[in-house]
Amino acid sequence: MQRLMDTAAQAAPDAPAASGASSDFGVRARRTAEYIVIPLFALAVSAVLFSVFLLLVGKSPIDFYQLVWRGGFGTAFSLQNTLQRAAPLILTALAMAIPARIGLIMIGGEGALVLSGFAAAAVALPLIGRVPALVLLPVMALAAIAVGAAWVGLAGYLRHKRGVNETISSLLLTYIAIAIMNFFVEGALRDPGSANKPSTFPIGDANMIGRIPGTDVHWGLAVGVLLAIALYIVMARTTFGFAARITGGNPRAALAQGLPVGKLIVACSMIAGGCAGLAGFFEVAAIHGRANASLVAGYGFTGILVAFLARHNPLAIIPVAIMFGGIAASGGLIQRRMGLPDATVLVLQGFIFVILLVSETLYGRFKIFSGERSADRV
Amino acid sequence: MSDDALATVLIAMIGGAIRVSTPFMFVALGETITEKSGRINLGLEGTLVLGAMVGYMMSYRTGSPWVGVLSAGGVGMLLGAMHGYVCKLPRVNDVAIGIAMMSFGVGLAFFFGKPYIQPTAPRLPSVPIGEWLGLSPALRVAFDVNPLFLVGIAIAVFLWWALRNTRWGLILRTTGDSAPAARAMGISVDLVRFLATAAGGFLAGIAGAFLSLYYPGSWNEGLSSGQGLMAVALVIFARWDPLKCVLAALLFGAAGALGPALQSIGVTQGYYFFNAAPYILTLLIMIASAGSKRAMRDVPGELSMTR
Numbered sequence: 001m002q003r004l005m006d007t008a009a010q011a012a013p014d015a016p017a018a019s020g021a022s023s024d025f026g027v028r029a030r031r032t033a034e035y036i037v038i039p040l041f042a043l044a045v046s047a048v049l050f051s052v053f054l055l056l057v058g059k060s061p062i063d064f065y066q067l068v069w070r071g072g073f074g075t076a077f078s079l080q081n082t083l084q085r086a087a088p089l090i091l092t093a094l095a096m097a098i099p100a101r102i103g104l105i106m107i108g109g110e111g112a113l114v115l116s117g118f119a120a121a122a123v124a125l126p127l128i129g130r131v132p133a134l135v136l137l138p139v140m141a142l143a144a145i146a147v148g149a150a151w152v153g154l155a156g157y158l159r160h161k162r163g164v165n166e167t168i169s170s171l172l173l174t175y176i177a178i179a180i181m182n183f184f185v186e187g188a189l190r191d192p193g194s195a196n197k198p199s200t201f202p203i204g205d206a207n208m209i210g211r212i213p214g215t216d217v218h219w220g221l222a223v224g225v226l227l228a229i230a231l232y233i234v235m236a237r238t239t240f241g242f243a244a245r246i247t248g249g250n251p252r253a254a255l256a257q258g259l260p261v262g263k264l265i266v267a268c269s270m271i272a273g274g275c276a277g278l279a280g281f282f283e284v285a286a287i288h289g290r291a292n293a294s295l296v297a298g299y300g301f302t303g304i305l306v307a308f309l310a311r312h313n314p315l316a317i318i319p320v321a322i323m324f325g326g327i328a329a330s331g332g333l334i335q336r337r338m339g340l341p342d343a344t345v346l347v348l349q350g351f352i353f354v355i356l357l358v359s360e361t362l363y364g365r366f367k368i369f370s371g372e373r374s375a376d377r378v
Numbered sequence: 379m380s381d382d383a384l385a386t387v388l389i390a391m392i393g394g395a396i397r398v399s400t401p402f403m404f405v406a407l408g409e410t411i412t413e414k415s416g417r418i419n420l421g422l423e424g425t426l427v428l429g430a431m432v433g434y435m436m437s438y439r440t441g442s443p444w445v446g447v448l449s450a451g452g453v454g455m456l457l458g459a460m461h462g463y464v465c466k467l468p469r470v471n472d473v474a475i476g477i478a479m480m481s482f483g484v485g486l487a488f489f490f491g492k493p494y495i496q497p498t499a500p501r502l503p504s505v506p507i508g509e510w511l512g513l514s515p516a517l518r519v520a521f522d523v524n525p526l527f528l529v530g531i532a533i534a535v536f537l538w539w540a541l542r543n544t545r546w547g548l549i550l551r552t553t554g555d556s557a558p559a560a561r562a563m564g565i566s567v568d569l570v571r572f573l574a575t576a577a578g579g580f581l582a583g584i585a586g587a588f589l590s591l592y593y594p595g596s597w598n599e600g601l602s603s604g605q606g607l608m609a610v611a612l613v614i615f616a617r618w619d620p621l622k623c624v625l626a627a628l629l630f631g632a633a634g635a636l637g638p639a640l641q642s643i644g645v646t647q648g649y650y651f652f653n654a655a656p657y658i659l660t661l662l663i664m665i666a667s668a669g670s671k672r673a674m675r676d677v678p679g680e681l682s683m684t685r
Contacts, residue, residue: 343488350482
């Protein structure tokens with residue numbers, strides 16, 4: 001089995017340059033270092049370029065980064081705010097990363113989050129007050145996971161069955177998901193008391209998910225971290241993950257070996273949807289207490305960036321999600337203190353995203369193996 | 379539904395198709411040029427939003443909406459050129475870069491667009507074709523055509539002709555179908571793709587200016603609702619043919635006009651559902667056309683997207 005694992009490491013998109021049966025520790029360590037140093041370098045370049053951008057619009061970059069630190073990590077309060085926002089980011093990043101391992105660029109996390117959050121709130125409505133929270137919450141969570149899995153799974157199924165490009169279809173499904181939620185929230189399931197912001201009826205304070213003891217952070221963070229670790233193990237150490245990575249590395253070889261490529265694609269998509277669904281569940285059950293337009297907060301889209309920065313490694317997603325949670329948490333402070341628009345965070349994310357992807361070109365620059373085509377890689 | 383109401387809906391949909399289709403048409407034509415060269419630009423949604431903002435800003439500042447349209451095209455071309463340059467680096471994935479450029483363009487547009495949400499900029503005039511034809515007043519509104527619609531059709535016809543009959547068209551098609559063949563002909567593949575992506579960005583920027591300067595005709599952050607993205611899917615449906623792009627854009631425009639048209643006769647039930655009609659239509663069209671052999675025959679050989 002260990003031999004198999006070594007082969008898998010080569011087939012995985014993360015290790016394209018491996019040659020022969022080399023599992024030499026030094027080679028691996030150096031390659032791992034490359035995967036850490038280059039993204040950090042890209043982050044540094046983004047920070048410098050963003051500083052230039054701030055100078056051009058007449059703001060001080062030093063103030064900016066100080067405020068990001070203070071608003072995101074500096075105090076116990078801001079750190080908890082950061083972790084609160086990191087929780088859905090971990091889950092939506094997993095929704096991008098798992099399909100990426102099998103070679104799909106699936107960006108439907110936002111839609112799955114919104115629709116699942118809505119499903120969780122909707123399924124709770126007839127049960128509120130009739131069953132205890134201990135029954136209600138698992139029902140909501142299961143509904144959210146099922147809806148999310150079906151939603152992203154659909155994009156995976158269409159990819160496999162009809163060759164429909166999953167990137168476009170998953171984004172279209174996001175628009176459709178938001179429309180479905182609006183349809184119900186402004187219509188049949190609307191709480192007449194929610195005048196300014198159409199919402200479903202609240203699930204009630206008694207049914208809300210509590211905080212992790214000793215903190216202000218809800219349990220979604222713990223679930224996200226555990227799920228990231230579990231999925232890391234699944235992708236790195238199980239037959240399923242092995243087959244998925246083979247398929248991601250070379251779908252034709254996977255088919256030739258008799259791997260069930262279609263099932264793997266749909267399964268990875270459904271896992272992704274389930275992760276995003278959990279994020280939607282926690283947003284409703286721990287933060288908002290009801291489904292409304294607040295669910296469309298962009299967590300799904302930031303999650304895409306988190307996953308790319310973590311190189312689709314579930315473990316690396318955890319620190320990266322916390323970093324972006326911090327940037328998001330400091331947004332309000334930056335807006336108030338520096339008079340910058342709230343889109344500043346979007347611009348910073350855009351800078352990081354573009355430069356990060358450009359930095360892909362640095363991998364293996366100085367090795368002989370650089371003949372493969374860029375389009376074949378995720 | 380009475381006959382009157384049906385007629386109202388139909389007229390509103392025709393008018394809507396002409397109005398709403400223009401941004402689809404421009405983005406789709408731009409994407410056709412880019413994809414014909416063998417590269418895909420998924421970031422045109424970001425280009426569209428930034429173009430809308432810059433077009434509105436320049437129209438407000440200079441007082442001329444046409445300066446706005448050209449500036450929007452210019453900034454779109456810059457984004458396209460950036461995409462084109464970055465994608466030629468080895469190991470850089472054009473689909474992923476497209477997603478990044480989308481968030482980059484949208485971020486910049488929202489950042490710089492804040493001060494322009496309130497003020498009113500001069501808008502593009504409309505061409506009263508209905509009046510020239512002597513139609514009844516009810517029909518005139520539907521046939522108040524915007525000038526960019528006509529420009530778009532002209533560009534489509536020109537592209538259709540140029541792709542078949544000019545040296546540039548041949549170079550573009552060769553590059554898209556087989557990079558090795560193009561290289562053997564002495565064509566610089568990277569240069570052709572760079573130019574094709576920049577040209578695609580130019581047209582997508584103009585599509586944005588249409589949104590902010592004609593219909594809906596103001597700048598705000600919810601202005602675009604995925605037209606840039608749907609247009610990319612539309613190109614596959616139109617099988618990389620500029621003339622079919624126009625027809626497909628009209629179809630999408632009609633689908634997009636369905637919600638407002640029904641609302642105009644008082645059907646408000648399911649408004650949000652009808653608003654989702656273009657997305658659902660796009661998805662159905664993708665399902666129908668993606669697996670078909672005919673679509674596969676026309677796909678540029680170098681395109682990574684429709685494997």
